[in-house]
Amino acid sequence: xxxxxxxxxxxxxxxxxxxxxxxxxxxxxxxxxxxxxxxxxxxxxxxxxxxxxxxxxxxxxxxxxxxxxxxxxxxxxxxxxxxxxxxxxxxxxxxxxxxxxxxxxxxxxxxxxxxxxxxxxxxxxxxxxxxxxxxxxxxxxxxxxxxxxxxxxxxxxxxxxxxxxxxxxxxxxxxxxxxxxxxxxxxxxxxxxxxxxxxxxxxxxxxxxxxxxxxxxxxxxxxxxxxxxxxxxxxxxxxxxxxxxxxxxxxxxxxxxxxxxxxxxxxxxxxxxxxxxxxxxxxxxxxxxxxxxxxxxxxxxxxxxxxxxxxxxxxxxxxxxxxxxxxxxxxxxxxxxxxxxxxxxxxxxxxxxxxxxxxxxxxxxxxxxxxxxxxxxxxxxxxxxxxxxxxxxxxxxxxxxxxxxxxxxxxxxxxxxxxxxxxxxxxxxxxxxxxxxxxxxxxxxxxxxxxxxxxxxxxxxxxxxxxxxxxxxxxxxxxxxxxxxxxxxxxxxxxxxxxxxxxxxxxxxxxxxxxxxxxxxxxxxxxxxxxxxxxxxxxxxxxxxxxxxxxxxxxxxxxxxxxxxxxxxxxxxxxxxxxxxxxxxxxxxxxxxxxxxxxxxxxxxxxxxxxxxxxxxxxxxxxxxxxxxxxxxxxxxxxxxxxxxxxxxxxxxxxxxxxxxxxxxxxxxxxxxxxxxxxxxxxxxxxxxxxxxxxxxxxxxxxxxxxxxxxxxxxxxxxxxxxxxxxxxxxxxxxxxxxxxxxxxxxxxxxxxxxxxxxxxxxxxxxxxxxxxxxxxxxxxxxxxxxxxxxxxxxxxxxxxxxxxxxxxxxxxxxxxxxxxxxxxxxxxxxxxxxxxxxxxxxxxxxxxxxxxxxxxxxxxxxxxxxxxxxxxxxxxxxxxxxxxxxxxxxxxxxxxxxxxxxxxxxxxxxxxxx
Ligand SMILES: Cc1cc2nc3c(=O)[nH]c(=O)nc-3n(C[C@H](O)[C@H](O)[C@H](O)COP(=O)(O)OP(=O)(O)OC[C@H]3O[C@@H](n4cnc5c(N)ncnc54)[C@H](O)[C@@H]3O)c2cc1C
Numbered sequence: 037x038x039x040x041x042x043x044x045x046x047x048x049x050x051x052x053x054x055x056x057x058x059x060x061x062x063x064x065x066x067x068x069x070x071x072x073x074x075x076x077x078x079x080x081x082x083x084x085x086x087x088x089x090x091x092x093x094x095x096x097x098x099x100x101x102x103x104x105x106x107x108x109x110x111x112x113x114x115x116x117x118x119x120x121x122x123x124x125x126x127x128x129x130x131x132x133x134x135x136x137x138x139x140x141x142x143x144x145x146x147x148x149x150x151x152x153x154x155x156x157x158x159x160x161x162x163x164x165x166x167x168x169x170x171x172x173x174x175x176x177x178x179x180x181x182x183x184x185x186x187x188x189x190x191x192x193x194x195x196x197x198x199x200x201x202x203x204x205x206x207x208x209x210x211x212x213x214x215x216x217x218x219x220x221x222x223x224x225x226x227x228x229x230x231x232x233x234x235x236x237x238x239x240x241x242x243x244x245x246x247x248x249x250x251x252x253x254x255x256x257x258x259x260x261x262x263x264x265x266x267x268x269x270x271x272x273x274x275x276x277x278x279x280x281x282x283x284x285x286x287x288x289x290x291x292x293x294x295x296x297x298x299x300x301x302x303x304x305x306x307x308x309x310x311x312x313x314x315x316x317x318x319x320x321x322x323x324x325x326x327x328x329x330x331x332x333x334x335x336x337x338x339x340x341x342x343x344x345x346x347x348x349x350x351x352x353x354x355x356x357x358x359x360x361x362x363x364x365x366x367x368x369x370x371x372x373x374x375x376x377x378x379x380x381x382x383x384x385x386x387x388x389x390x391x392x393x394x395x396x397x398x399x400x401x402x403x404x405x406x407x408x409x410x411x412x413x414x415x416x417x418x419x420x421x422x423x424x425x426x427x428x429x430x431x432x433x434x435x436x437x438x439x440x441x442x443x444x445x446x447x448x449x450x451x452x453x454x455x456x457x458x459x460x461x462x463x464x465x466x467x468x469x470x471x472x473x474x475x476x477x478x479x480x481x482x483x484x485x486x487x488x489x490x491x492x493x494x495x496x497x498x499x500x501x502x503x504x505x506x507x508x509x510x511x512x513x514x515x516x517x518x519x520x521x522x523x524x525x526x527x528x529x530x531x532x533x534x535x536x537x538x539x540x541x542x543x544x545x546x547x548x549x550x551x552x553x554x555x556x557x558x559x560x561x562x563x564x565x566x567x568x569x570x571x572x573x574x575x576x577x578x579x580x581x582x583x584x585x586x587x588x589x590x591x592x593x594x595x596x597x598x599x600x601x602x603x604x605x606x607x608x609x610x611x612x613x614x615x616x617x618x619x620x621x622x623x624x625x626x627x628x629x630x631x632x633x634x635x636x637x638x639x640x641x642x643x644x645x646x647x648x649x650x651x652x653x654x655x656x657x658x659x660x661x662x663x664x665x666x667x668x669x670x671x672x673x674x675x676x677x678x679x680x681x682x683x684x685x686x687x688x689x690x691x692x693x694x695x696x697x698x699x700x701x702x703x704x705x706x707x708x709x710x711x712x713x714x715x716x717x718x719x720x721x722x723x724x725x726x727x728x729x730x731x732x733x734x735x736x737x738x739x740x741x742x743x744x745x746x747x748x749x750x751x752x753x754x755x756x757x758x759x760x761x762x763x764x765x766x767x768x769x770x771x772x773x774x775x776x777x778x779x780x781x782x783x784x785x786x787x788x789x790x791x792x793x794x795x796x797x798x799x800x801x802x803x804x805x806x807x808x809x810x811x812x813x814x815x816x817x818x819x820x821x822x823x824x825x826x827x828x829x830x831x832x833x834x835x836x837x838x839x840x841x842x843x844x845x846x847x848x849x850x851x852x853x854x855x856x857x858x859x860x861x862x863x864x865x866x867x868x869x870x871x872x873x874x875x876x877x878x879x880x881x882x883x884x885x886x887x888x889x890x891x892x893x894x895x896x897x898x899x900x901x902x903x904x905x906x907x908x909x910x911x912x913x914x915x916x917x918x919x920x921x922x923x924x925x926x927x928x929x930x931x932x933x934x935x936x937x938x939x940x941x942x943x944x945x946x947x948x949x950x951x
Pocket of ligand 1: 040078079082083144148159247512
């Protein structure tokens with residue numbers, strides 16, 4: 037709660053998450069009491085602000101956590117009333133069946149809240165047609181100091197309050213209008229123009245829109261809904277240079293598109309490097325040494341013919357413009373979504389820039405009239421070039437709003453001075469080009485420039501408005517409009533702590549830039565199961581990174597306390613290790629890796645819990661135990677062992693399964709395997725320790741499936757890979773085990789035959805975590821579907837199996853969803869090729885994740901996670917297949933169903949095939 041997507045860091049005194057408007061009223065009453073009167077009150081939604089909007093030192097009111105319900109919905113009237121903490125995508129998903137939607141769109145739609153959008157007057161793609169949030173709000177309820185409630189539906193706001201606000205609007209309006217450029221991205225916060233539609237009317241509720249919580253706490257909002265267009269068309273226009281695209285914008289607008297979005301050469305090159313442009317037609321991409329620059333032009337509506345005509349008109353206009361090279365148009369919804377994902381990836385691409393200078397937000401949303409765009413960008417980029425500052429640009433060209441993120445090292449004195457200098461200069465530049473400094477993201481600390489922009493008279497009126505709503509200056513003070521206190525300033529506000537040297541195990545935690553991608557609300561998305569189930573930022577990658585940097589920088593200063601260390605352990609304990617953060621976060625904050633490093637340090641002075649020692653022992657001993665299975669198996673099922681497990685905090689441990697011999701299979705050591713000669717059908721199945729002990733049926737199914745598809749699988753004896761030691765933070769043990777397994781893999785590599793893993797978590801652990809300890813020259817270890825799909829793409833024919841006879845749902849392991857998004861398509865391709873109908877379920881984590889779900893202290897979260905996105909899909913599936921061993925265990929214990937490995941489905945289909 038101390039950070040957002042800006043460079044600033046303000047530590048609050050406390051955080052309160054109300055469950056209802058009544059709670060908010062109680063909170064505000066309590067905060068009137070003597071001991072709390074000095075505390076400021078600042079609302080927080082998703083915390084995705086780019087300029088410290090939701091940061092302050094007093095009490096933070098977290099609306100996102102509980103106040104996220106739909107209160108009323110009126111289909112005929114096309115409106116919905118919501119609590120402010122509801123996330124934009126969540127709202128639109130809940131409205132999906134109605135054909136209506138809330139139109140203002142942000143790139144942060146899966147994590148920003150309606151309260152935050154209202155308070156910053158957010159907008160994004162499509163705003164030229166749909167307007168900003170302020171154009172789509174019909175009314176609201178808010179609370180002022182002491183819990184006083186104001187409701188736009190009621191007439192009891194009080195005469196003196198209304199008179200004071202009306203008089204202030206009248207005073208400020210003429211001066212403001214004199215200064216304001218007439219842009220589609222109009223000025224809000226405080227919008228005295230709309231609040232005073234005529235001399236006898238005052239619409240006070242227009243004022244908190246865009247006011248960034250400086251007037252009070254919004255507790256309910258009525259939103260206008262629009263009919264969702266049923267047809268979309270995306271036209272890509274390739275130009276020679278970025279300046280050509282910018283100059284083209286005004287002319288292209290004549291074709292009346294819903295949006296024109298652009299990315300500059302720098303961003304485009306990064307996108308190309310990341311492989312995002314690979315699927316684009318060559319005429320759009322250009323050559324490797326000369327990329328073309330793309331404008332994304334979208335047309336939306338319900339009339340195909342009309343949209344086609346607009347598309348044609350747009351191409352015709354483009355063809356006559358300077359630098360125009362080529363066009364490509366599509367109406368395929370899947371391809372449109374995929375192409376837009378290139379544009380959406382921009383912030384991430386910039387966030388992932390290596391080195392100490394990082395692209396940061398502080399001058400990132402200037403708006404100028406589209407006809408001035410090219411000239412403004414030329415001046416802006418010249419300014420940055422004169423300081424030798426690299427930058428990336430992307431944004432909404434149709435409304436003249438470009439996002440420019442200069443790359444600076446805010447921890448160097450020189451760059452901090454530049455930060456302020458560039459900020460001042462860009463404010464002047466935007467104003468000079470007839471534009472506005474804060475076109476989309478709100479003001480936050482940049483509210484420092486408000487008085488200079490609106491002029492003395494309007495600012496004096498703003499002060500009177502602030503005093504009428506918030507006479508004691510409690511709400512988000514020192515921002516936007518001050519009442520005598522010093523304004524927080526761009527150059528003077530505390531910034532995030534400087535990272536230690538890159539070699540420090542905790543340095544990566546400092547890379548978190550608060551973009552909040554990890555605060556994803558969607559139960560079906562892989563990103564951060566522990567945040568999803570707790571709703572508590574502390575249990576998100578952002579919260580964990582924040583906890584680590586707070587403790588670690590205190591350590592550097594010499595004032596870290598044992599309590600801080602316990603707090604960090606507490607924050608990390610709920611991490612399930614899915615790695616969605618390592619892959620999905622633009623800055624690749626790898627919490628499982630940081631947790632491993634932290635626990636290693638933590639347990640260097642404290643004993644390890646028995647359960648952790650048992651888990652690590654089990655992995656190390658699994659290969660030997662598997663060999664003496666007939667002796668171990670009865671013991672593993674004995675009630676004595678179950679009681680002992682329970683005593684150590686382990687719940688429902690898995691049972692030792694039947695061995696390979698029961699399936700007519702044997703295993704070779706890697707040494708033996710490497711000494712023999714193999715043919716070109718041989719594939720090695722590299723067993724992981726846990727599957728080899730507890731789930732040999734899955735190994736056998738994989739072997740059988742491969743065999744039936746014409747391969748000759750050879751099962752390799754299991755060896756501990758160090759997964760448990762990594763999770764529990766025993767680094768020396770992890771490294772020793774990883775080195776041994778790496779040596780065996782290299783030995784197998786010498787045979788030239790493919791190596792296929794038996795569990796997704798093992799495959800991705802070896803691929804991702806081994807290189808981090810220097811084991812980066814290993815042979816590829818395939819997952820089975822990845823291997824088969826690549827064979828298919830290579831032209832290998834697959835014969836049909838029991839055509840049309842089987843249908844099933846495949847559930848993926850969260851780690852493979854996170855680390856290899858292609859997994860889904862590969863399973864689909866493999867089963868389609870053999871004519872078996874499968875659906876790959878879109879789910880989050882099942883809640884088991886290795887040992888997590890077996891640990892007593894995690895039972896509630898583990899089971900709730902299963903209920904969140906798995907339970908109903910499992911219940912309705914005709915056949916349940918799960919790729920992960922732990923996922924199969926979780927299905928077994930949380931539902932009456934049994935999950936099989938997808939290769940069992942495949943093998944059964946072939947075996948039942950009369951051919
Ligand atoms: C990568 C990235 C991309 C972005 N893209 C866009 C974009 O396309 N378009 C866009 O407009 N913005 C964009 N933003 C900025 C940001 O997402 C928006 O400003 C968003 O509306 C903020 O919503 P939030 O819920 O995160 O609010 P927060 O950041 O939590 O808060 C924003 C402000 O609203 C106030 N507030 C929140 N809730 C209430 C309440 N209930 N009552 C009173 N005040 C309240 C807070 O005090 C704060 O001042 C982007 C940000 C990032 C990091």
